[in-house]
Amino acid sequence: AQSVTQLGSHVSVSEGALVLLRCNYSSSVPPYLFWYVQYPNQGLQLLLKYTSAATLVKGINGFEAEFKKSETSFHLTKPSAHMSDAAEYFCAVSDPGNNRLAFGKGNQVVVIP
C-alpha cells in the first residue's frame, strides 16, 4: 500500500523567501505523485503532478517539485513566497493501476510579512 510522510505540520516562511515542503513516499510500484493546495473552507486544488515523465515538474502559481527515486522524495518548492501562498498543502501518492489517492497529513504554511 502506498503512503506519504509530510513532516512539520506548520511551516512559517517570510514573504519573498524560499518555500520548501518535504514529502517522502512509500510505494511498491512506480507511483504517480501529486501536490494539492487547500485554502480555508475550500476543496483541494491540484498544484502539480508527477506521472513518470520529466522528474522536475512545474505547476501553477510558481511551484515546482522534483521526483527523486533514490530518496523516495517529491519535495515542493517555490523560490519566493507570496502572502497568497498561505494555505494547507498536501502531498499524495497513487498507484498507476489503482485510481485512489493516499494523502499525507499536510503542511499549514504561514507567510510572514
Added chain:
Amino acid sequence: DAGVTQSPTHLIKTRGQQVTLRCSPKSGHDTVSWYQQALGQGPQFIFQYYEEEERQRGNFPDRFSGHQFPNYSSELNVNALLLGDSALYLCASSSTGGSYNEQFFGPGTRLTVL
C-alpha cells in the same frame, strides 16, 4: 464547466442519526471517489464508484455506504452517526480515460455530529 459540486455545504446532525451527502461530477467524468478529512488531517479514501458499482473501498465500516446514478452523480450515506464522523467530506471525480489518475475535488460538505 461547473466543476465538481457538492451539497449541502454544511450539515449538523446528532449521534445515531443518518445522513446523505450528494456529489455531481465534473462534466465528462464517470468515476466518483469520496474522502473524509478530519480536522487537522489529510483526506482519507472512503470508496470509489464507477459504472454504478463500488469498485474500491478504504478502511471504513459498513455504516458508510454509497450509490452512483446513471448520470454519474453520487451519494454518500452514513448510518448511526458517531461524534468521530464529524469531518469535511470531499467528493472527487475523474475519467477512466483521463490523465494519470488526476482527480478533481469539490468544495466539500462539512458534517458536524453533536
